[in-house]
Amino acid sequence: MALGEVSEGCRRRLVGHYGAAALEWVEEAPGLLQVAAARWGLSLMNYHDAGHASVVSTAVDQQGRRLMVKAWTDPARYRHEVAALRHWAGGPAVEVIETADDLCAAALEMVGGEPGGRGRPAGELTLVAEALQHLHALGRQRSPAGFPLLADYLQGEVAPRVWKRLRDQDLGQWRPVAQAGLHALREAAGAHPDGTGQQTLLHGDLYRENVLFSDCQQPVFLDPLPMLGSEAFDWAFWVVYYEVECGFEDRLALAQTVSGLPVQGIRRWCTVLFLDGLLYYLETHDPRTSLLGNMATAFVRNNEGRSSWST
Incomplete structure (x- = not known):
C-alpha cells in the first residue's frame, strides 16, 4: 500500500x-x-x-x-x-x-509481534537492569571499533551546550544543580576510563520507549545512540531518564547492585545528566521541568560532603 x-x-x-x-x-x-x-x-x-x-x-x-x-x-x-x-x-x-x-x-x-512490543511485566526494572548488564558484557567481549567515543561526545556536544544554556537560562532555585553538575562534568572529562567501569559499546539512549518486551516478557533494546565509553554513563542515563516521572531511587539502587560499578561513578554521571537535562527542559519549556529540577536538587544535596566522585 x-x-x-x-x-x-x-x-x-x-x-x-x-x-x-x-x-x-x-x-x-x-x-x-x-x-x-x-x-x-x-x-x-x-x-x-x-x-x-x-x-x-x-x-x-x-x-x-x-x-x-x-x-x-x-x-x-x-x-x-x-x-x-x-x-x-x-x-x-x-x-x-x-x-x-x-x-x-x-x-x-x-x-513481540506488534508495534511497541508486549505489555510490560511485573519486575520490569530488574529485568531491564539484568539485560543491560548482558548488553555491556557483549560489548566488552567483541572488541567493537568504528563507533563514536563517549569522551568526544562529552567534550564536543555536552559541555558546549551546557555552557551555552547556562548563559541563556536562570536556574533560580536549582542553582545547586549547576554547581554540582559543572564539577561532575569536569571530573567526567578527566576521569581515567577504569574509574567508572570498563569501556564497552554503550546504548546511549535508554529511554523507556527504547526498551520493549518480547513474547516471553524479556527486554529488547532498540534505537541506540551507540558510543564507546564507560558503562557508568549508560547506567546513569537509565537511572535519570528511563521514566522521569517515577522510579528514580529504585533504578539507582538496581544500577549500583546489578552493575557492580563504583557507586560514585554512576552518581557522577547522574549529576552531569541532571544538569544537561534540566537546562534542555528549561529551554523547551518542558512541563516536567519542576519535577526534574527538584529531583536533581535533592540528589546533589544528598551528595554534599562527599570528598570524591570516584570512591
Missing part, C-alpha cells in the same frame, strides 16, 4: 532535531521506504509514528512475518545504529533482518 506523507508530528520532530535541512529528506522518506520494501519483498502497512531521527513503517514479509522498516535521515546514525545492533546479535537487542546502505534503511524484527 502507498504510505502517503509522513505525519505532521514526525515532520516536526525531525525538523526540530536536524533543522530545516531535514525538510527535503522528509518529503523523500515515503519513497525510500517503498523502494526498500520492494527490494526485500515486503508489503508496507502503516507508519509507526515515533522517534526523532527516522521514519518508520510497519510491514509484512511474504511468509506473513511482521517487521518494522526504518529509514534514517543521518547516514552516520544509520551506520552506527545498524552496526551496534549487529554487534549485539544474539543478545537482548532488536534483530536486523535487511539493510540498504544506499537508502539508509533497514528492516528490523517487530518485537
Whole structure:
C-alpha cells in the first residue's frame, strides 16, 4: 500500500532535531521506504509514528512475518545504529533482518509481534537492569571499533551546550544543580576510563520507549545512540531518564547492585545528566521541568560532603 506523507508530528520532530535541512529528506522518506520494501519483498502497512531521527513503517514479509522498516535521515546514525545492533546479535537487542546502505534503511524484527512490543511485566526494572548488564558484557567481549567515543561526545556536544544554556537560562532555585553538575562534568572529562567501569559499546539512549518486551516478557533494546565509553554513563542515563516521572531511587539502587560499578561513578554521571537535562527542559519549556529540577536538587544535596566522585 502507498504510505502517503509522513505525519505532521514526525515532520516536526525531525525538523526540530536536524533543522530545516531535514525538510527535503522528509518529503523523500515515503519513497525510500517503498523502494526498500520492494527490494526485500515486503508489503508496507502503516507508519509507526515515533522517534526523532527516522521514519518508520510497519510491514509484512511474504511468509506473513511482521517487521518494522526504518529509514534514517543521518547516514552516520544509520551506520552506527545498524552496526551496534549487529554487534549485539544474539543478545537482548532488536534483530536486523535487511539493510540498504544506499537508502539508509533497514528492516528490523517487530518485537513481540506488534508495534511497541508486549505489555510490560511485573519486575520490569530488574529485568531491564539484568539485560543491560548482558548488553555491556557483549560489548566488552567483541572488541567493537568504528563507533563514536563517549569522551568526544562529552567534550564536543555536552559541555558546549551546557555552557551555552547556562548563559541563556536562570536556574533560580536549582542553582545547586549547576554547581554540582559543572564539577561532575569536569571530573567526567578527566576521569581515567577504569574509574567508572570498563569501556564497552554503550546504548546511549535508554529511554523507556527504547526498551520493549518480547513474547516471553524479556527486554529488547532498540534505537541506540551507540558510543564507546564507560558503562557508568549508560547506567546513569537509565537511572535519570528511563521514566522521569517515577522510579528514580529504585533504578539507582538496581544500577549500583546489578552493575557492580563504583557507586560514585554512576552518581557522577547522574549529576552531569541532571544538569544537561534540566537546562534542555528549561529551554523547551518542558512541563516536567519542576519535577526534574527538584529531583536533581535533592540528589546533589544528598551528595554534599562527599570528598570524591570516584570512591
